[in-house]
Amino acid sequence: MVLVCLKCGAQYCADATPSICMMCADERGSLGRNGQEWAKKSDVFKTHKNSVHEEEPGLLSIGTEPLFGIGQRALLIQTGVGNILWDCINILQPETAKDIHSRGGIQAIAISHPHFFGGIATWAEEFDSPVYIHEKDKQFVTEPNSHIQPWSGDEKELFGGARLLRLGGHFPGSAVLHWSGGADGKGILCTGDTIQGLKDRRWVAFMLNFPLYMPLPADQVARIGRTVKAWQLDFERLHCGWTGQSVDRNAKQVVIKSAEHYVGLLDGSVEREYF
Template sequence: MTSQATRPELTAAQCALCGVETDSPHGTCPVCADERQYLAADGVQRWSSPAEQAARGAAIELKELEPGLWELNTRGHVGVGQQAKLVVTDRGNVLVDVPAYIDGAAIEAVSALGGMAAIVPSHPHMFGVQSAWSAAFDDAPVWVSEPDAGWVTRDFPGLRVWSGELEPVPGVRASQPGGHVPGSSVVHFRGADGAGVLLSGDTIAAVPRAGWVSFMRSFPNRLPLSAGAVRRIAAHVAARYDVERLYDNFQGRVLRGAGEAIASSAERHARWVSGEFDHLTGPV
């Protein structure tokens, strides 16, 4: 692990709105300018860094969700507020999605759980300060989906590109159902009880109603996906994984019957956006 005295991560430039790092802190953040995100209301592009956030009191708290799965909760930070997950296994740990912040205390907390063998951001909005997390753990590989590699704006030694399917450590599998962005990825592993667990990023989002999930091109801007895209996502997951529990990247979760929730929710979504239920929306 890189020593605190030589850590480069605290100076990583990042957008002060979405939190994604960059080598070129000028102009407009391309992640925020895309239709899935949004620019600052006043039109001013601002930049930040973990060091600046630390000076304002930012911190990361690790909390166990279930045996072998931890969440990283950041407070006082920039970014969209994603909740990264750490899958802890006896064959190596995998960070799924990346906080927009890092500090020495967080590095020590992850180290105490066995460190980090690999990082898998589900899509560009979750890149956070991925080069910093990689550097903090001996340039751990950061596996970026090939369709989304063009969104990477900071090169670093641990950067890797993948397509199709990936097993960053034995027993932890990733694949790319797409949808929210072309390379949107999900990560699957087996919990301590043997049940299938899916980390779905923004590909599939849990919603307040029990047993339902959602699929969107843009969550903040409420842009839906088509019937075909949603059915493709559901079929992709069903063909590869048995899923009892699902955790998305914003504290959403389905703790039982998640595979059925994905299938039924996808069909419901597809039928609504296809116009099948337009007679329930008012005069036709």
């Protein structure tokens, strides 16, 4: 039996379930008002279903209805030479699996950071896919699976113009995925919340803990901004881990501008009257 944390969606084998979810107990997590709550994964499957829609040509958004855990979605990148599932969700309905198999299945699963680990065993076993997580975050795997393949360093090339890039910050291994074929060849960046898209599409955010509004230190945001600026990779659009929070145009410039403004507010170089 598999138990699921109702707050974050982390999955545990019943005989290895802690009193408090490891992810929620971490400084980047949070508990709800009622403390730790668990559910049988089989029960969650009875009350939730997948929602699937095209985010843009070659990119499907796969979510959960009603929202579950932290409300995240997964993205299916159809590169033309194989499909990549970016990030993961707990639910995989038989009809969703059938639909994805009809589109060529999944040849690789890549995860931005541990808050998207829930469900990777289910998806990996269904599609017999390797799961790429950064080695710096492998201690956060709550449901071990033989498909998991930790990667190291700051870059990992996949296939079809897709590449993983480690930025750190939110977690030491926090990564993003760049796909050169997205946005009609102008490139897209899939970010989870390593870089967080917002309702205001002119900006993105960088945080240590989103539920508790704990910011990343200024030097870490500056480092992320410099790293993105130095990339020999362009991306017109940015797709984060939540529906309705994509950056539709000039996404690389938006990331760089947001990082510089964020740092300026924290170090005082942006002049503003506060008192």
